[in-house]
Amino acid sequence: MRLICLALLFGSSQVLAQACVVHSHGQRLDVKVCQENINIPAKLFSDGFCQPNLPGQKVEVEYVEQCPGGSFGVCGNAQVANMPYRQNIHYYGVATDAAYLKPFCEGQSQGHWQTP
Numbered sequence: 001m002r003l004i005c006l007a008l009l010f011g012s013s014q015v016l017a018q019a020c021v022v023h024s025h026g027q028r029l030d031v032k033v034c035q036e037n038i039n040i041p042a043k044l045f046s047d048g049f050c051q052p053n054l055p056g057q058k059v060e061v062e063y064v065e066q067c068p069g070g071s072f073g074v075c076g077n078a079q080v081a082n083m084p085y086r087q088n089i090h091y092y093g094v095a096t097d098a099a100y101l102k103p104f105c106e107g108q109s110q111g112h113w114q115t116p
Contacts, residue, residue: 019036020062021033022050022052024054025058026057026058027056030093032092034064034068034089035089036089036090037087067088070092071090071116074089074091075091075105076114078110081108
């Protein structure tokens with residue numbers, strides 16, 4: 001369930017301020033990511049990518065100039081599926097999720113995984 005939510009979160013992101021922190025939580029689930037816009041049109045980023053539709057989850061979005069420190073991993077230059085857009089995705093919370101996120105980042109998202 002956590003991985004599905006993470007995939008949905010970074011499958012849609014963009015911001016007017018350059019980045020957005022998306023915190024989703026629900027029953028036995030707490031996911032926090034920050035998406036940094038690279039080349040996504042600003043309105044699409046803020047109205048689409050930073051507004052995930054996660055039924056049954058409480059979602060909080062905060063627009064920031066840059067992603068906060070403290071992430072356990074970053075998928076740099078990640079490509080949005082079936083689109084020419086790119087973003088950096090910072091992951092917070094359960095560091096063991098990196099075992100699944102790193103291969104997804106480097107494979108499907110064609111990004112590069114960084115451990116801060």
